Amino acid sequence: MSETMKAVVVERLGPPDVMELRELPVPQPGPGEVRLRVEAVGINFADVLAVAGEYLTRTRVPYTPGMEFAGVVDALGEGVTGVQLGQRVAALAGRGGLAEYAVTPAAALVPIPASLSAEQAAAFPVSYFTAYHGLKTLGRGQPGEWVLVQAAAGALGTASVQLAKALGLNVLATASTEEKLAVARKLGADLTLLQDDPERVHKAREATGGKGIPLILEVVGGKRFQESLDMAAHRGRIIVIGNASREQAHLRPVELMKRNLTVTGLWLTSLMGDEEATREAAEVLTRLVASGQVVPQVGPIYPLADSARAFQDILDRKTTGKVLIRPGR
Ligand code: NDP
Secondary structure, eight states: OOOOOEEEESSSSSGGGGGHHHHHHOOOOOTEEEEEEEEEEEOHHHHHHHHHSSSSSSSSSBOOOSSSEEEEEEEEEEOOSSSSSSOOOEEEEEOOSSSSSEEEEEEGGEEOTTTTHHHHHSSSSHHHHHHHIIIIIOOOOOOOOOOEEEETSSHHHHHHHHHHHHOOOOEEEEEESHHHHHHHHTTTTSSEEETTTTTTHHHHHTTTTTTTTEEEEEESSSSHHHHHHHHEEEEEEEEEOOOTEEEOOOOGGGGGGTTTTTTEEOOOOHHHHOOOHOOOHHHHHHHHHTSSSSHHHHHEEGGGHHHHHHHHHHHHHHOOOOEEEEEOO
């Protein structure tokens, strides 16, 4: 194995073109760590925000982005048990994936169904665990209920549509273009609406017999948040998962009273520390992947040298499914 590797490095935060391809020493795993030969990196909107310095937590620089990746274990640090050399694993390490080799704490490895390809494995943890927690852990969605999935052709969106259907919910999917709505319909969405359809609130109420939507996965934020309140049913649950619009949303708590609404925040990073919730999600997701009811949606795949273009394409809303980067030589 060569002593150096290619890796993306960010020295100052900003738009995607601050990312530079560099030659770095191959990292060595310390106690409790494993090294992966990275096969595929799943790019999330959160990676774009982290590079921009707009994520929930402060981004320390210099750093190598890439919070979610899959690869083959090629070195074990002291004291690591339960994982074998040569095993394909996925990691939710928070950083470091955009490189030919990545070191991660063994505790950041995520169990992945054995049937998944490297690309599917890298597309799986963030989107599917988040979708599960939105739909079930926090959203308490029940079979036969309607759920609104925004940005339904994106990484989290496609995961949410698929999982909601597998769990027996009815899906109202919204997105910015007809092509994206077609993606959601192919995954089983029952009703699709352009996010700028002037009749969207009325149509959502009509589809639900005038009741409104009981469960809303809110990922766009800004002015769309008010719309979510308008679409919600009596005792509706709005799960705030993201703010892709990067606009400020406004909430007057008294507005929640009239229809007994609940607004709940969801952050996967802190939920991963909840062992019971993680175990339950992993059990259900593994079963649904094994039965073929859930198939991680692999979107466009870019080489490592084109990482900035991949990030920019997400920002420009050009992509569907999970954007992936393949660092292999
Ligand atoms: P996506 O693949 O869904 O890409 C983002 C999508 O957001 C776009 O495709 C676009 O869909 C939509 N969007 C709406 N407004 C804008 C805008 N102004 N600029 C760019 N995109 C916009 O990304 P992810 O699946 O990674 O994430 C989706 C959302 O979920 C993000 O807000 C993300 O932060 C959040 N998220 C949160 C998690 C958590 O733990 N809380 C975990 C995972 C995701 P369209 O064109 O159809 O509007």
